[in-house]
Amino acid sequence: MITSLMDLFTDTYTNIGAQSDLDGYEVTKAFTDTFATIQAGWGESVTQNIRQAYPSVASPFSEEIGDADPEAMALVWGTAAHALDYDDVHTTSVTHPSAVIVPAIESIVLSENLSRDRVYRAYLLGLAINIAVGDALGFDHYIKGWHATSTIGPLSSVAAVSYLMDLDEHNFRSAISLAAAQAGGMQRNFGKMAKPVQAGLAASAGVRAARLAANGINAASDAFGEKGFIDLYSGSTPGKKPSEIIMVLDASTLSRKLYPCCYLAHRPIIAALKARKEIDLDVLTDPSVTVDVRVPFGGTRPLRVLVPNTGLEGKFSGPYTVAVALTDGQVNLRAFEDESVRRFDLQDLSRRITLVEDDLNGSLPEGINHGTVSLFIKRGSKILSLSEIEHFPGSPQQPITNLELETKTKDCVDHALRIDGVSINADELLKQAANCVPMN
Numbered sequence: 387m388i389t390s391l392m393d394l395f396t397d398t399y400t401n402i403g404a405q406s407d408l409d410g411y412e413v414t415k416a417f418t419d420t421f422a423t424i425q426a427g428w429g430e431s432v433t434q435n436i437r438q439a440y441p442s443v444a445s446p447f448s449e450e451i452g453d454a455d456p457e458a459m460a461l462v463w464g465t466a467a468h469a470l471d472y473d474d475v476h477t478t479s480v481t482h483p484s485a486v487i488v489p490a491i492e493s494i495v496l497s498e499n500l501s502r503d504r505v506y507r508a509y510l511l512g513l514a515i516n517i518a519v520g521d522a523l524g525f526d527h528y529i530k531g532w533h534a535t536s537t538i539g540p541l542s543s544v545a546a547v548s549y550l551m552d553l554d555e556h557n558f559r560s561a562i563s564l565a566a567a568q569a570g571g572m573q574r575n576f577g578k579m580a581k582p583v584q585a586g587l588a589a590s591a592g593v594r595a596a597r598l599a600a601n602g603i604n605a606a607s608d609a610f611g612e613k614g615f616i617d618l619y620s621g622s623t624p625g626k627k628p629s630e631i632i633m634v635l636d637a638s639t640l641s642r643k644l645y646p647c648c649y650l651a652h653r654p655i656i657a658a659l660k661a662r663k664e665i666d667l668d669v670l671t672d673p674s675v676t677v678d679v680r681v682p683f684g685g686t687r688p689l690r691v692l693v694p695n696t697g698l699e700g701k702f703s704g705p706y707t708v709a710v711a712l713t714d715g716q717v718n719l720r721a722f723e724d725e726s727v728r729r730f731d732l733q734d735l736s737r738r739i740t741l742v743e744d745d746l747n748g749s750l751p752e753g754i755n756h757g758t759v760s761l762f763i764k765r766g767s768k769i770l771s772l773s774e775i776e777h778f779p780g781s782p783q784q785p786i787t788n789l790e791l792e793t794k795t796k797d798c799v800d801h802a803l804r805i806d807g808v809s810i811n812a813d814e815l816l817k818q819a820a821n822c823v824p825m826n
Contacts, residue, residue: 483539487542560605
């Protein structure tokens with residue numbers, strides 16, 4: 387039995403090439419979803435600003451990628467992928483894996499002209515390590531205020547890039563430790579440009595670490611030993627022991643977003659859409675009508691904004707996202723443009739919506755996918771509507787359909803045209819994503 391986390395990762399790294407039962411179809415969906423969010427995020431202010439800092443980095447959809455450094459490519463593309471908070475989620479580790487792993491993979495494949503034959507295994511290896519590190523850290527890591535996407539992300543991206551570069555075991559171990567040395571990012575930055583940049587930094591860190599190791603920079607052979615990564619980043623409630631961790635080489639464990647905002651707002655959104663069908667919509671303009679939303683423990687942590695002033699802040703506002711769902715009956719990218727956030731009707735209703743988090747009952751949960759969200763529409767003490775939601779939309783329990791993914795892709799392309807004036811065709815994007823992940 388393997389009892390060391392690093393030994394577990396090394397064993398998976400060295401043996402993944404022999405596994406023939408891996409699902410490349412789900413990896414293609416991950417690439418499609420990430421390409422769509424990169425396209426949508428390409429014209430956003432945060433991406434435009436970081437492109438000014440790294441002007442040689444072209445869009446990953448450009449016919450000519452140019453001679454940009456792959457670390458810079460991963461940084462810019464990872465930032466774009468996470469710019470609109472529309473990218474996929476892993477609910478136990480509380481991370482956005484693909485916004486980190488896919489840009490890292492694409493940057494090294496395109497800059498080094500590597501074969502794509504190893505891409506889907508590289509992605510699954512990175513995802514498996516992402517999930518495993520989340521299991522080892524436990525939910526307390528997130529509760530403490532770490533942005534897990536950017537603390538765990540360097541480890542997932544370096545694993546994927548190391549596999550593509552075919553590093554030997556010694557260099558792989560060094561690469562993991564070099565990536566761990568770059569882990570960081572905090573929830574205090576949620577609602578600010580720094581949040582998507584933290585995802586880009588995680589992607590870039592993985593590329594950097596793999597390249598350093600490949601060129602002879604050595605590091606600790608076990609990043610997870612005593613006073614290593616897990617000891618430093620975990621909280622008071624321990625996660626799983628290495629002997630309890632299973633390497634999950636399966637992209638169907640991801641949740642793919644149907645709404646372009648913080649994933650913890652998605653169940654309240656679904657509850658609001660359900661309630662909308664049961665009420666006279668005129669009651670929403672009644673100043674005596676209020677909306678109370680009860681969410682499970684941990685369910686309000688990233689929803690830091692009460693009444694937003696910008697589209698970016700709106701993505702982390704529970705009251706605003708519920709107000710949009712109740713008022714408009716849909717929550718798409720247009721809802722998070724600045725002019726939409728400042729609408730009087732949405733601002734007014736947002737001020738009458740309250741999210742209340744349940745107290746912790748028993749042991750700390752594993753991730754965010756637990757409990758039930760309850761939404762009450764009330765006039766005084768009278769309940770006008772009650773709706774309850776258990777599963778996250780787009781989660782493994784309620785997976786995104788092909789039609790929903792195509793609709794999301796079109797939403798992303800339309801947003802890019804509206805904001806940036808340029809976009810790849812939706813059908814071409816779907817085709818390009820499929821071509822990036824050959825299965826053999």
